[in-house]
Amino acid sequence: MLQNFRQSMAWVHTWFGLALGFVLVVVFFFGSLSVFDREIDRWAIPASRFEPQPMPSFDKLMRPIFEDMQPLPDARAFTAPLVNGPLPDHFDKVKSWGAYTTHRDPVLTMFAGYEVPNAKDPETMIFAQRTVDPRTGAALPDDRLKVGSGFFYPLHYSLTFYWKNVGYWIVGFAALMMLVALVTGVVMHRKIFRELFTFRPRKTTQRSMLDLHNLTGVVALPFHFFFAFTGLVIFAGIYFPIGHTQLVALHDQHEIHEALETGLPHDPAGVPAKMASVDAMVKEAQRRWAEKGMAGDVGFLQVQHVGDANGYVSIYRAGTDRIALTGEGIHFKASTGVVMREDPPPTAVGRINEFLTGLHLQHFRHWLLRWLYVLGGLLGCACIATGFLFFVEKRKRQHAKQGSSGARVVDALGVTTLTGMMIAALGMLIANRLLPDVMPDGWPLRGDMEKYCFWGTWVMAMAHAFWRTAPVAEGRIAPAWREQCLAIAVLGVAAPVLNWVTTGDHLLRTIGNGYWPVAGADLFMLTGAALALLAARKLQLRAESKITVNTPAMEAGHA
């Protein structure tokens, strides 16, 4: 496009990196937090602060809960437009029951899918969900939001913008642009190895920002490429839904063929049947895993065609010590408990796919790697942030001269998506500690209120960012950065203090008890607060020194 290849790639890097960087930084930040999503859940739901539990007894504990479950109002509201006529008060035709747990889950999430009578598309299902204490079967209130796995995590891959999957598409395009930015970034800088050791903080802001941009980009280059790429692979079915559109005939043919080959019925028989003991099936599955030298816990348990003669129970081994989320599936006839099929080892392609997606999702046990993921994600944020700052530093004086507000707008959006995003996350956690246990009548549910607090805080931070970046238009540093850093410092201390006040779990107690999910969340916020304070101080010093240094020069210029 331009005179030469390198210049064209630099153009793509600058403009696509800038436009999608605002999305990418959000994806990287909430991805980093999602590495500890379940630990954030413990912080946000004090009733769930106990040790992780294995999958409980199906016959005694889970089955009565499953039988009692019904879709919640939000699922009903979602399904209502997909049906001719009104929704039934009670959904009786259960298609499947399921429960998934990992080595980090104290509470168990159970889900049930039901046939929807009179649905416009007969394949439509409606889902019910419940989270229980697996020791007692007691349900957590349905309005309790799992802030980590139920909000920060979906924010990471969908921006929680579900209408027509638009959020997924924005994040997917941003991920592709991350790959583009990495390749073009490498093309722009021939001396890749040298970038690893180059940081000159005492040079101009513009130069040191570029050093830091290159350093953070190069040092975690394989990490960034891998995560952006595997993120796309995980949702390939959304981005290229070919098996459900153009080639749906092949997909359907495969399903029928597979049902014949595996003997696992694709459809219910329409004949009611009783269910044998699932606990006995679990025992048999575990015996078979142990026999293969891979004794383990149940990660995923599913019952298909519940109450039907074609019903079957699938039991999968938790991937605590594997990259794949679950594996070694064994399927039993629900009515008799006879083994119908043991899954064969995955194919080569299946293994590649499990490796790519499993390493991204990381449900296995490896705490060091878990922390390296956080570090890699935050390096990504730093890389994108320094990219914004370099863009602004490079142009702000020129824009000031031309009277253009381009640099200011970029700076304001940078403040919004970096410090503003952190303020929003902290604001949500603080709201989580301050909102009443049960919202009064007429108010939204507690979990919804927490989400509104998140978005509300973010909008306020954005307003502040646009207001307090005015000096950029005159070629100076925006006070918005320093002020929002101070806000992070205050909120980052307030959240752990509120956790202490409202639950009694202060750091001495959580660390003393070795209860790291909550201690870790508190320490992470306190560390963030300390770093934010440090950054605010540095910015303050720099702003003051700029004034004393620049004033005489300005006056001389005027003279």
Next chain:
Amino acid sequence: MATASISRSDIVSRTLAAVFGGYAFTWGLIAFGMAAMVAADMEFHDAEHLTAIIGFLVFLTIFLTAFAARNIVRVWLVLVGGAVVMASAAELIKNLIT
């Protein structure tokens, strides 16, 4: 940076080629790859995964090529032509084996 030499229509054309042309071409490639692999007796979901993995890397390459190529018209021709040919081939294979 010497941005003065880029015309607005060139940017628009290349961006559209990179995003939509690239998407259409990748769709065609994945559809063709899936149909061909299934026809060659590969398991359906394996074919789906493998072609997606390859597809995203191809999309990335196309995206960059759309900005690097000297002649954008040729890029358009290859992308649209390739998309149509491969998607039609996928259709043909599908009809043959179902």
